[in-house]
Amino acid sequence: MRFEITENEPLTDAVWDLRLTGDTGAITRPGQFVQVALPGFYLRRPISVCAWGPASLRLVYKVLGQGTEAMTHLQPGDALDLLTGLGNGFDPAVLGDSPLLVGGGVGLPPLLGLAEALLRAGKTPQVLAGFNRAEEVFLTEDFRALGIPVVITTLDGSLGLKGLVTDALPSLRFDSLAACGPLPMLKALHRAVQGVPALYSLEERMGCGFGACMGCSIETASGPARVCREGPVFRGEELMWA
Amino acid sequence: MKDLSVTLSGVTLKNPVIPASGTFGFGQEFAGWYDLNLLGSISFKGTTGEARFGNPTPRIAECPAGMLNSVGLQNPGVDHVISEELPAMRKLFSGPLIANISGFSVDEYVRCAQLLTREEQVEILEINISCPNVRHGGMAFGTDPAAAAEVTRAVKAVATKPVYMKLSPNVTDITAIARACEEAGADGLSLINTLLGMRIDLNRRKPVLANVMGGYSGPGIFPVALRMVYQVTGAVSIPVIGMGGVSTARDVIEMMMAGAKAVQVGAANLVDPMACPNIIVRLPEEMDRLGIHSLREITRV
Structure with a gap:
């Protein structure tokens, strides 16, 4: 196209x-x-x-x-x-009325489209965005322009809360989670939010991107899955986090 | 309408363009892009006796003019292929299928061949003795003439359909393997599989592929594939399906001028899902330009 x-x-x-x-x-x-x-x-x-x-x-x-x-x-x-x-994308129906959208670095962009869809569905999302330092912060104003509250964490404390996104979780109230970012961040989130409906968007090196080459396969609870086709978004319980 | 049809061991294909095994799954992913009935045939995903997940990721690395893969024969196993994939495929494609079979032992090749040869839509068995991404199997059978002959004889003993042995380019003399397969009764040959390659991530100072090495495919290998098809078709009298980096209608014609009776398209499907139908549409135009009336008139140069 x-x-x-x-x-x-x-x-x-x-x-x-x-x-x-x-x-x-x-x-x-x-x-x-x-x-x-x-x-x-x-x-x-x-x-x-x-x-x-x-x-x-x-x-x-x-x-x-x-x-x-x-x-x-x-x-x-x-x-x-x-x-x-x-790819499958985020299914907004899986998320509750007050979803928390967590983006780590360049994991943040797809959450903007998700936030727009959630607002259209009458839900009230909030955003938690993690970066290394203040100079790397981007896109947070786009969420705020939609009227969505944004909590920022930076590793060096140069903006927002000092630390990782998981350090900000205790102060936030939410009924579901959607996250995209580095795998260690997703794993830490998964450990921290047990029992909450959660969607995780994964990254994998791809060949074709439409399911033909089997280059991006992962093992899931329901068998092998292609990140490009059955994913990139998986429910927390589907992922083998080992 | 120009006659694009070709014949492989008595099996007529309406055109010589066949998506190569491992780049086309069981066709489902491409059916959203075009009508699969445009294709001459389909060589479906390499099938083994049991389901296989394959190798760890990353499995893909980019190269100049191509890519490496170390997928490692991920497939749902022959029983699932027969009960689920082939019935689903039949709804999308009514032409002759090529069943690509891999194995880790002679017995496994035989078992898969016994089951797949009974499938009505399967017209050719393509025996992959050349996968570079698995240990103790695959390529081990394709790099030794005696082992290649042993697999050929064992599969021929149970096959009721023509048997094409898929050869590895990772050998000193591919004609020795080709002749061994012919003498053991192979009805035809498919070549080439991928070339064993490697990339290193300069930042991480580690191999890009989790499996370290992988198979190189794409336009970069076309001259190597063409040379090997030319050598093999000069050394044997059984038909050869040519493949390796074929991306355009001109590549198809060139491969046939090297001696191939039909041509498989591999990596090109992965970067352009419309690669095969585009080649099929352009083929008559290129034939006109070159004064070719029928593909059957093309002979080895």
């Missing part, structure tokens, strides 16, 4: 905000992802959908390697070939 870039700007030293226009009809849920074809790179790059409209798409990505570095050179007007609507 051909998309056209309208904006590609840095939000921090390493995180960029890419806005595109194109047919987003295949995107059905927040937390799905797209596969971006980049000239000069054989494999596509999986990037979570941050937010979308009928003909607009927002991808917030972190520069992690040569492919995402090349993405920073994309210019408004450039065309980009995407496979869209990949």
Whole structure:
């Protein structure tokens, strides 16, 4: 599917905000992802959908390697070939009336689309966002602009609460959880919120991104699952956290 | 309409384009993109006697002009393939299927072949003796002429469908393996499987793949595959299905000029789910440009 870039700007030293226009009809849920074809790179790059409209798409990505570095050179007007609507995404129905959305670093972007969906469903989400330091904070104002309270933690204490997202949990009231971020963070959350309905969005190195290559398989309570197809979002009880 | 049909050991395919095993699952993932009945055949996911999860992740690494995989034959096992996957596949594709079979022992190859040869829609058995991602099996059978011949004879003894042995490029002389399979009664050959490769993550100073090494596929291996198809078709008289980095209609024609009777498309499916139908649409146009009336007139150069 051909998309056209309208904006590609840095939000921090390493995180960029890419806005595109194109047919987003295949995107059905927040937390799905797209596969971006980049000239000069054989494999596509999986990037979570941050937010979308009928003909607009927002991808917030972190520069992690040569492919995402090349993405920073994309210019408004450039065309980009995407496979869209990949993965299962977050099912808002699994979450209660007061869900807590927890994002660690670049795990935060798909939670913005989820927050919008939850607001449309009449729920009252709050956000807990963890970063290493103040200069790395991004996207929190986008949640606040929706009227969603945001609690920030930083490892070095340069903004918000000093520590990890789990250090902020005792002060928050919520009836369900959706989280995306580094695996150690997800594991710590899972240990801390036993008994609360929880959805975790996983990351795995992918080949195709649509279920054909079996490159991103994990073991789950109900058997092998492809992070790209049965995931990337799994219920807490499905995951083998060992 | 141009005649794109080809014949493999008496099995007629409406065109020579076959998605390669391991890049196409059992077709379900592609049915949302196009009508699978456009395809000449489908070589479905490599099937073993028991269900296998495969290797730890990361299983994928990018390369210039291709990728490494170390999936390690993840599949639901032959019984599940027959009870669930093949009936589901039949609803999507009515043409001849190629059953790709892997094993860790001669007995396992035989058991899978015995079961899959009875399936009506399965017209060819493709015996994978070349998976680089598993120990004590797979490639071990494909790198020694005597072992390759032993698997061939054992499978031939139970097969009622043509048996194609899928060969590894990770050998000194692929024609020696090819001749051993032919002498042992193989009806045809499929080549090449992936080339054993490796990448290192410079930041982590560790191999990218959890399994350290993996199979290299993609356009980068096309010249190697073409050379091996050319060598093998010069050394044996049984038909060869050519594969390895095929990504375009021109690659298909080139592979057939190297001696292949049909062509499999692998990694290209993973980066462009429309790769096969696009090749099939372009094939007649390229044939016109090259003055080719029928694919059957293409012979080994």
